[in-house]
Amino acid sequence: MSNNKVKVPTVSKNDEVVVDIVGLTHEGEGVGRADGFTLFIQGALPGERVRAKVLKVKKTYGYAKLQELLVKSADRVDAPCPIYKQCGGCQLQHLSYEGQLAWKRQHVVDNLERIGKLRVAGADGASEGLVGGEAAAVIVHPTVGMDEPWRYRNKASVPMGMAAVAMGGDGDGLFSEERLIGGFYTRGSHRIIDMDECMIQHSHNDDIVARVKAIGRELGISAYNEETGRGLLRHVMTRVGFVSGEAMIVLITNGGHIPQVDSWIKMIREAVPNVKSIVQNVNKRDTNVIFGDETRVLWGSEVIYDELDGIRFAISARSFYQVNPVQTVELYRKAVEYAALTGKERVIDAYCGIGTISLFLARQAGHVYGVEIVPEAIADAERNAKLNGIENASFEAGPAEVVIPRWRKEGIVPDVIVVDPPRKGCDEALLETILAMRPERVVYVSCNPSTLARDLRVLEDGGYRTVEVQPVDMFPHTVHVESVALLVRESKA
Numbered sequence: 001m002s003n004n005k006v007k008v009p010t011v012s013k014n015d016e017v018v019v020d021i022v023g024l025t026h027e028g029e030g031v032g033r034a035d036g037f038t039l040f041i042q043g044a045l046p047g048e049r050v051r052a053k054v055l056k057v058k059k060t061y062g063y064a065k066l067q068e069l070l071v072k073s074a075d076r077v078d079a080p081c082p083i084y085k086q087c088g089g090c091q092l093q094h095l096s097y098e099g100q101l102a103w104k105r106q107h108v109v110d111n112l113e114r115i116g117k118l119r120v121a122g123a124d125g126a127s128e129g130l131v132g133g134e135a136a137a138v139i140v141h142p143t144v145g146m147d148e149p150w151r152y153r154n155k156a157s158v159p160m161g162m163a164a165v166a167m168g169g170d171g172d173g174l175f176s177e178e179r180l181i182g183g184f185y186t187r188g189s190h191r192i193i194d195m196d197e198c199m200i201q202h203s204h205n206d207d208i209v210a211r212v213k214a215i216g217r218e219l220g221i222s223a224y225n226e227e228t229g230r231g232l233l234r235h236v237m238t239r240v241g242f243v244s245g246e247a248m249i250v251l252i253t254n255g256g257h258i259p260q261v262d263s264w265i266k267m268i269r270e271a272v273p274n275v276k277s278i279v280q281n282v283n284k285r286d287t288n289v290i291f292g293d294e295t296r297v298l299w300g301s302e303v304i305y306d307e308l309d310g311i312r313f314a315i316s317a318r319s320f321y322q323v324n325p326v327q328t329v330e331l332y333r334k335a336v337e338y339a340a341l342t343g344k345e346r347v348i349d350a351y352c353g354i355g356t357i358s359l360f361l362a363r364q365a366g367h368v369y370g371v372e373i374v375p376e377a378i379a380d381a382e383r384n385a386k387l388n389g390i391e392n393a394s395f396e397a398g399p400a401e402v403v404i405p406r407w408r409k410e411g412i413v414p415d416v417i418v419v420d421p422p423r424k425g426c427d428e429a430l431l432e433t434i435l436a437m438r439p440e441r442v443v444y445v446s447c448n449p450s451t452l453a454r455d456l457r458v459l460e461d462g463g464y465r466t467v468e469v470q471p472v473d474m475f476p477h478t479v480h481v482e483s484v485a486l487l488v489r490e491s492k493a
């Protein structure tokens with residue numbers, strides 16, 4: 001007898017159903033079952049029973065709209081942000097902060113177990129039920145949260161658009177005018193809603209964007225239109241140093257020519273306190289990617305400075321710099337602790353950005369070799385080492401998966417390798433090289449639990465053991481979670 005029966009969905013569009021919510025997806029939607037059929041429901045929390053209206057039915061799952069809370073979770077709170085429901089930026093404001101931290105740990109555990117096929121110890125760290133010869137279970141610590149989980153972002157990238165605004169009326173009726181707006185995309189769309197305040201942004205960023213918008217309106221600057229490909233201003237990006245207070249403004253434009261650019265710069269300088277750098281980035285492509293290839297300084301310095309744990313960093317427009325500096329220090333300290341340095345070790349920092357982790361490590365290592373694909377970031381890293389009088393760190397621009405195999409051939413033998421890749425995780429060739437180089441420890445910093453789990457499995461199969469994982473809440477009120485994992489080489493490797 002065949003078990004390959006095609007399951008027919010047990011619900012239809014527009015049905016009203018009662019659903020018990022059993023989990024949250026990685027996008028923060030509640031997951032539950034109605035008549036055995038899986039439904040995703042935005043805004044519903046685990047432990048809740050809800051009445052929902054089915055919106056869309058696919059073969060094996062569907063989406064429904066929350067209509068009524070029949071049983072409420074004890075972790076439910078009122079989202080403090082007035083635009084939370086429309087905006088796509090945060091996904092978890094309706095869950096208490098303690099609830100968010102617990103969910104993030106569990107999310108990491110689920111990925112390690114499901115994708116990484118790792119055995120995780122209980123929440124208290126006890127690896128109960130260990131049988132002789134069985135590998136020790138991975139300890140996943142409680143998520144490190146923030147005391148004040150608001151206004152933590154040092155960087156804002158705000159999409160610009162035009163909207164008709166009613167201007168008044170005359171004898172022939174109402175008239176309106178197109179004006180520059182900037183804010184956020186509504187959840188799941190590319191429709192821009194004008195906004196002047198975001199509760200997870202540093203207030204300087206809000207203030208800067210509001211002022212740049214006001215000046216743009218005064219000068220009659222147009223916004224880029226995705227559909228027609230016309231108009232000038234695509235995004236305004238601002239970054240502030242939490243310690244230095246310095247601000248950088250990047251105007252991302254659809255073309256090189258900015259009309260009245262001198263007036264614009266003058267007005268921005270007058271309106272924005274502590275602005276040190278005004279930069280233009282040109283992006284003429286029909287793409288969702290924010291930055292184009294051409295970057296030029298319009299006024300001031302090409303970098304701003306900031307400080308993490310007593311180390312100063314120069315940061316240029318195109319360089320990656322963690323967005324939550326308070327939690328970054330927690331994350332990097334944990335990475336350094338896991339590296340267990342005594343002052344003699346050779347350490348590789350792969351995907352090093354502007355050399356932030358590299359310089360934290362260099363304070364306790366023999367030598368640190370950093371590699372990063374963005375040449376401007378490597379220029380920043382070199383400048384940063386000098387700025388801090390750090391001489392035992394060197395950097396190279398290029399793909400980690402190409403540069404590190406070459407270092408191996410050149411005879412560099414690392415004691416510790418630290419990796420901090422983008423969301424897609426480490427390149428396979430890099431993982432193979434790590435296994436071939438056989439460092440005693442690998443410290444894996446990750447912003448994506450699923451690719452972390454995938455890569456840990458490769459390293460485990462190659463003779464490493466994942467000892468512990470520390471989730472850190474870099475992005476409160478969103479579904480994102482950062483983690484740092486420690487792997488040690490098993491003696492047989």
Ligand SMILES: C[S@@+](CC[C@H](N)C(=O)[O-])C[C@H]1O[C@@H](n2cnc3c(N)ncnc32)[C@H](O)[C@@H]1O
Nearest residue numbers: 320322351352353356372373399400420421422
């Ligand atoms: C998550 S960031 C980490 C940066 C740095 N460790 C930090 O904490 O600021 C990942 C970095 O990897 C860089 N990158 C992406 N692909 C790369 C590759 N194939 N080789 C080297 N660096 C890469 C990005 O430009 C980015 O700076």
